[in-house]
Amino acid sequence: MNVIIHNYKGIHARIAAMIVFRANQINNQYGVYMFIQKKSGKQKIPITSMVALTSLGVKSGDEVTLLCQGEKGAEALQEMTQYLSGQIEIDKANIDEMDTIIENATLTSEKIFESLSNGLVVVDENNNITTFNRAAEIITGLKRENVIGKKAQEVLEDSKLHVVLKTGQEVKGARQKIGKTTIITNRTPVIVEDKIVGAVAIFQDISEIDRLSSALESVKELKERFHNILEHAHDAISMVDDQGIITYVNPAFEEMWQVQRQEILGKNISDTFAQDVGIEVLKSGKKKLGARIQKEDGTKIISNASPIFINGMMKGVVATSKEVTELQKMMEKLEAAEAKVKYFQEELYRKDKFDEAFQRIIGKSGSLREILTIASKAAKTSSTVLIRGESGTGKELLARAIHQTSEKKNKPFIRVNCAAIPESLLESELFGHEKGAFTGAIRRKLGKFELANHGTIFLDEIGDISRDMQVKLLRVLQEREFERVGGLETIKCSVRVVAATNKNLEQAMLQGSFREDLYYRLNVIPITLPPLRDRKGDIPLLAEHFIEKISKRENMTVKGISKNVLGLLEAYHWPGNIRELENIIERALALGEGELLDEDALPGYLKSENTPKTVELVNLVNGEVMSMAAYEKQIIQKALQKHKSFNRAGKALGLAHRTIALKARKYNLISEE
Known part of the structure; x- marks a missing residue:
């Protein structure tokens, strides 16, 4: 039965309470159960449900359909239709019963809100929070007593309810961050009589879903990386399951055993590789390291195999293999790398200290500028340089500057302090040694010349090495080759030599402690640093x-x-x-x-x-002043004794060298031979 609602405000809360009250009377009177359905709607609801009735949103002029279950349904519908078709007035006599109905409906709504697992936030038309359920407290970490009555955007990060109030547009499935929590939310305006009177946000915590999704993506990425590592590994790698079925081999395995993976995948390892170490591990459940296998062509293989356990159950075996010859080459490279790393670690530490002590060559004196000009020209060549100068003048600093401005600047710079190394160890230090060459030589060691190959070697305190070592060093400078101590292999090297000394090598040659041939090999570009x-x-x-x-x-x-x-x-x-x-x-x-x-x-x-001392500039003879010529003779004689030449003596006295020469002859201070 259809009826048009004429009540001028439609079925609002108070009218709905009146209808529920009257419907309960009619149901009880006729023993029936009535339903109401909006004509445009598809769902019928009990007419005695205050919450459901209000939710229909029936306005004045809307048509509704009444339905009924029970034998006297027609009578009940007739009476209910008459009640709804008129102007429903509030019955003051039954006001208490209606308030109870409204209160019960409100309590029912609140219980529904509290029982929701999703967060619920309701704001009024001014965006003030009016409802904040328990799930909202849990998800946001906020207490309702601290948020009720406050603006939504003040307490909820990135809240958009004020936008919904302004636009009246519903938003579904929006992602939002609240602190560290990620939520997905639906926002809906509350519209009464074409007016927005509030907004509702219902949201769900999806942080765990996000985390699982991210973890799944990470696992996928990790799997892809792991696969790439296996595919590009130099070792031969194979995997079998707990039944011995081959599940994976990498390209290095295919190359080592000259097989195609599509031909062996899915086959039993015992049928294809009877010597494989994985067979033993499958039986024992224990890893096997260093197993040796020999191929038909005589090539020796070293294999390692480990069982794969998941939740305490063995699920298969993974094995890696490498040819012994390749391993030997790698060991040699490793030894060479270790020697270089050790040296460069020591040099890095020493270089850092060096740089702290003297970061750049400082000075503007003419003598220093002249030396630096020569050094910069020497750096453009590969010629041997001999740096001379007293201790502490910066010989190593200059050697590094020569290297760093040369074409070898990106190659090694190896420093050797010849005076600091015992004579018995110097040859091994310079040229290296083979394992067992002498007591304590437990493995091969690369010498400094080998480490400096294609770079620069700085031989500091070169004047302190013995004549025996001078002979061996001379050969390296002449032939560019040497042998390690205890070795037979002749090693070629291309290295730029910079040597330094504070000794008088010319005097050492006269005394027989320094070889002339080595001196001339070293003294190609001599540079003397001024004190x-x-x-x-x-x-x-x-x-x-x-x-x-x-x-x-x-x-x-x-x-x-x-x-x-x-x-x-x-x-x-x-x-x-x-x-x-x-x-x-x-x-x-x-x-x-x-x-x-x-x-x-x-x-x-x-x-x-440096305390000033009193100096008598004029010497008296028997208490008397001598003639000017006598004093002039003494002054010129002293200047020539100190400076050894007319030119330098003239500069010291502020006179022309010709004047000094004339006066020296005048006073018979030089031989006329």
């Missing part, structure tokens, strides 16, 4: 560099240097050269106070040696 006392103009630059470097290294405040200290440094004769200067600066920084380095921080010997 610090001959380039005192560079002392302020060097002092400033060391102050800045040491202060940075020791985390000190960078200090300046007083003029008095600079004067003392420039007056000192510097037997230890630049190395001694750095040590003195480091000491002064450690012991000094204030913003400037002063005399108190300098070692006592530096101050005492």
Whole structure:
């Protein structure tokens, strides 16, 4: 039976309570059960359900259909139709019963909301939260008492309910982050009489689904990577299941055994490779390492096999194999690599310390600039360089600069301090040795010349090696070849030699301690570094560099240097050269106070040696002043004794060399032969 609702506000909560109250009376009176259905709808609902009736959203003028179950259904429908077709008035006499119905309906809705496993958030037209169920608390980690009445976007990260209120558009299946939780949510506007009065968000925690999805993707990626590793491995790899059926072989296995995988996959390992170590492991369940197999052509194979256990059950065996000859080659390469790594580790540590001590060649003196010009030209060649100079003048620094600006800069730079290595070990250090060459030679060792191949070898303190070693070194320089100690193999090497010494090699040759032929082999491009006392103009630059470097290294405040200290440094004769200067600066920084380095921080010997002394410039003879000519003769005689030539003596006295020569002859200071 159809009926049109004329109530001007439709079936709202209070009217729905009236209808439920009246429907219960009619059901009880006639012993029937009535249903109501919106004409445009497909689902019938009990007319006595307050929540369901309200959810129909029946408006004034809408047509509904009444249905009934029971013998007296016609009478019941007739009476209910009459009630609905009129203007339903609120019966004040039954107001308490209707309030109870509304209250029960509200409680029922709240229980439904609380029992939901999905989060539910309801906001009013001002986006203030009015409902926040238990599931929402669990998912968001927020308490309802802390969010009810607040704006949704204030308490929920990235909330879009205010957008739904504004647009009235429903949103389904949106992903959203709330803290560390990922949710999927549906957002729907609440519309009453064509007006948006609120919005509802229902959401579900999908963090675990996301995690599982990511884990599944990771497993897939890992499997792909694992497959690629197996396919490109140099070792032959095979896998069999617990029945011995071959499930996988890689390309290296195919090459080693000259088979095609499609021909052996699915076959039993016992039928195809009777010697395979995996057969034994299948039977014993224990891994087998270092098993030796010999192929028909005599090639020896070393194999390792391990069982695969899953949940305590053996599911198969994986085996890897390698030819012994290849393994031997790899061991030799490994030994060579280990020797290089060990050397470069030591060099890296020493180089780091070196760079901290002297990062660049500092100085503007003419003598130093001239040396650097020669060195830069030498770097463009592969000729042997002999660097000479006193201890501490920076010979190794210059050797490294030559290497780093040469074509070999990307090749090894190997340093050997010949004076620091015992004579009995120097040959082994330079040329290497074979296993068993002498007591303690437990394996082959590569020498420094071999490590420096195609690069540069720096032989420091070359003047300290014995004549026997000089002969062997001469052969390397001439022939570019050598043998390891205890070895028979002649090893070719292409290496640039830079040697250094603070010894007088010419005097050593006269004494017979240094070979002339080696001297001339080394002295192709000689470079002599000037001592610090001959380039005192560079002392302020060097002092400033060391102050800045040491202060940075020791985390000190960078200090300046007083003029008095600079004067003392420039007056000192510097037997230890630049190395001694750095040590003195480091000491002064450690012991000094204030913003400037002063005399108190300098070692006592530096101050005492530089204390001005009273000097008599005019010598008296028997208390009388001599003639000007006598004094002039003495001055020129002293200058010639010190400087050995008219030119240098003239420069020292500020006179032309011709003037010095004339006066020397005048005073009979030179032989006329």
